[in-house]
Amino acid sequence: MNYDSGNGLIVPTGEDPLEFSTSFTPITFPAPVSHPTWYSSRGADRIWRLVEDGAPGTWRIQGQINQPLGSGPRHIATRGNMLYxxxxxxxxxxxxxxxxxxxxxxxxxxxxxxxxxGLPEGAAMAAAEILVAEASLDFPAPYIYVSNRSTWRRDRHFQVEPELKLLKYVYTGLDQIRGMQLGGPQKEFLIASGVAGDAGVIMLRRTEGGADLELLTGNLDVPTRTSFVWLD
Structure with missing residues (x-):
């Protein structure tokens, strides 16, 4: 997704899944200020619904899901028939x-x-990333983890069942967490970094059945990152 120009691409792979196809068509989101991020439109307060339109790599806007005015939807996650x-x-x-x-x-x-x-005066807050961790052998309940692009540097945890509710805030020491990712056989680890500051990359482990996080290690050689891909 191109944040400033309001368009994006879905790039298919070729017969070899390790190679990208060269056949794809840009998608333009019709809003004066769109700022698309992951098929949501922060500037237009809507979530775009896309469908494949013919050949792989050609998609069109099917419709939209309106969101509260001024809310700025950034990232989404689905679980069953629920949209978070x-x-x-x-x-x-x-x-x-x-x-x-x-x-x-x-x-x-x-x-x-x-x-x-207890936010300090002048703290800049802006929600960033959302992850859903399904139940597994060691984690009997599903959880949602969200991060905050802020100078206050906290992570949040939500229990999903039987109802969505806030569980805990975890201080990470990171500045403006944009990207984080779950990994491991049971999604027991969470890697994260800030887009600013010098706290580096940290690895957290899910504890208390997923209701808490503990710091395992950090790497200061890589000061900042905005996203991660976990290869199991």
Whole structure:
């Protein structure tokens, strides 16, 4: 997704999955200020629904899911028939049923502020990343983990079942966490870094069945990163 120009690409692979195809068509999102990130549009307060339109690499906008005005949806996650949206400008996490295509919305089932208590004066807050960890042998309940692009540097945890609720804030020491990723056989590890500062890359381990995180190690040789891909 191209943040400033308001368009993006879905690039297919060729017969060899290790090679990208050269056949793809840009998607332009029709909004005066779109700022697309992962098929949501922070500037237009909507989530775009895309469908494949013919050959691989050719997609079109099917419709949209409107979000609260001024919320700035940044990243989304789906689980079953539920849509979880992290809103950058409002610093909120919302839950709603995925509405029928193509257009429309559904009432919010949950709408949580992810701002931690006791913010220092002048702290800049902006929600960033959302991850869903399903239940497994060592983690009997599913959890949602969200990060915050801020100078206050905290991570948040939400329990998903039987209802979405805030569990805990975890101080990471990172400055403006944009990207983080779960990995390991049971998604027991979480790697994260900030886009600013000098705290480097850290590795956390999920504990208490997923309800908490503990710091395992850090690497200061890589001061900042914005995203990760975990290869199991």
């Amino acid at each position: 949206t992290l809103h950058e400008l409002a610093s909120t996490l919302t839950q709603q049923l995925i509405p029928p295509a193509p257009n429309g919305t559904t009432p919010l089932i949950a709408n949580f502020s992810i701002l931690p208590p």
